[in-house]
Amino acid sequence: MAHGTYATDMERMGWFLDARFGMFIHWGLYAIPARGEWVRSQERLSVEDYRPYFEAFNPTRYQPREWAKAAKAAGQKYAVMTAKHHDGFCLFDSALTDYKATNTPAGRDLIREYVEAFRAEGLKVGLYYSLLDWHHPDYPAYGDPHHPMRDNPAFRDRKHDFSRYVAYLHGQVRELLTNYGRIDIMWFDFSYGEMAGEAWRATDLVRMVRELQPHIIIDNRLGGNIRSAHPEPYAGDFASPEQIIPPEGVTNELGQPIPWEACITLNHHWGYCAADNDYKTPKQVVRALVECVSKGGNLLLNVGPNAKGEIPQPSLEILSEVGRWMRANGESIYGCGRADLPKPEWGRYTQKGNRLYAHVFDRPIGPVNFRGLAGKVKRARLLADGSELRLERPWNATEYADDAFVTLPGAGLPDEIDTVIELELVE
Numbered sequence: 001m002a003h004g005t006y007a008t009d010m011e012r013m014g015w016f017l018d019a020r021f022g023m024f025i026h027w028g029l030y031a032i033p034a035r036g037e038w039v040r041s042q043e044r045l046s047v048e049d050y051r052p053y054f055e056a057f058n059p060t061r062y063q064p065r066e067w068a069k070a071a072k073a074a075g076q077k078y079a080v081m082t083a084k085h086h087d088g089f090c091l092f093d094s095a096l097t098d099y100k101a102t103n104t105p106a107g108r109d110l111i112r113e114y115v116e117a118f119r120a121e122g123l124k125v126g127l128y129y130s131l132l133d134w135h136h137p138d139y140p141a142y143g144d145p146h147h148p149m150r151d152n153p154a155f156r157d158r159k160h161d162f163s164r165y166v167a168y169l170h171g172q173v174r175e176l177l178t179n180y181g182r183i184d185i186m187w188f189d190f191s192y193g194e195m196a197g198e199a200w201r202a203t204d205l206v207r208m209v210r211e212l213q214p215h216i217i218i219d220n221r222l223g224g225n226i227r228s229a230h231p232e233p234y235a236g237d238f239a240s241p242e243q244i245i246p247p248e249g250v251t252n253e254l255g256q257p258i259p260w261e262a263c264i265t266l267n268h269h270w271g272y273c274a275a276d277n278d279y280k281t282p283k284q285v286v287r288a289l290v291e292c293v294s295k296g297g298n299l300l301l302n303v304g305p306n307a308k309g310e311i312p313q314p315s316l317e318i319l320s321e322v323g324r325w326m327r328a329n330g331e332s333i334y335g336c337g338r339a340d341l342p343k344p345e346w347g348r349y350t351q352k353g354n355r356l357y358a359h360v361f362d363r364p365i366g367p368v369n370f371r372g373l374a375g376k377v378k379r380a381r382l383l384a385d386g387s388e389l390r391l392e393r394p395w396n397a398t399e400y401a402d403d404a405f406v407t408l409p410g411a412g413l414p415d416e417i418d419t420v421i422e423l424e425l426v427e
């Protein structure tokens, strides 16, 4: 179990806090224009402008089992995939709309194949569901901050019944949590301005979600305040910082740590963007994961498959190298959390029980100094290969009597991405 305590339902959250690392999957019609998932809004594309992508969508190389194997090999323990993004296109066979993958040349329930494939590889499965819907005729358009037709005069006087849209939203969530077996995470996205909370009938929605799948965990984007000492019923089970890692982790008004998950892209886009080849390095990804865990959080790392149904090769290569590191050092991630120590200058700490993991990012001159740990460490090992590291105060460190020291072999770091030293603490 993760180090530290949380002000939430630990029985439901336990696996999430242990898993620490998941795959986010943004996929849909927008993979064809290949300019990211906001292309309709950014380019003011009407439903009619976007229709050719619906009529052409045929991801012939979609093999979700291969995606699941890549996630597993990367050390990811769960996944969250878009069932519907803001464009309103449903990747699942909804009875409530014709705007779905089963009506495209794909002719497949892409969500059913996803949940089955990832479960088969032993991963937990989550579903992302967009509260925004730029296809549905009852979703506000003219004057909305984000809708593709927000400044199209032809939409100024369009009549719509938002309550009918909210009923559609509830109905589709019911479908997803009824027809696809056990779902582990429901990832709603996102609330804004007055489009928040009871505008979505969020209390009723969450009640239904928890009745259908009592074990499920829900993110915090229905519009509630998860940091409140008295959060709304729809405030969610975990905070979801995006493209940022909170400086101090996340706590509520009472100072209690809250589960959280940072969602981060590999390049600059969630949905496939052919021109965006500005990818993070495996080192950046590993160190982001370590930073999240060191602050008591999870990392949900995104892939944006292309129109053929393939995860881009650069993403696969990054995941593969991250997986190499995770196979050697995953013990310092899974079930770990914050250590009650100041951040060391050479890297970060994670902890699980009496195991303290020193993540050495920068090789110090001389020994690695564990400030204040003199007499508190029973033994030290290089986590990757279990080799012994000698705990000894060197001749030139006698003035640091409160500190413990380990001298690493060689001049550099055994693993430049992150060299992990396992310290077994005296209990």
Ligand code: FHN
Pocket (backbone or CB within 6 Å): 037, 038, 189, 190, 242, 263, 270
């Ligand atoms: O607008 C979405 C965006 O497309 C993407 O899905 C991210 C992922 O967390 N959420 C919203 C932006 O905050």
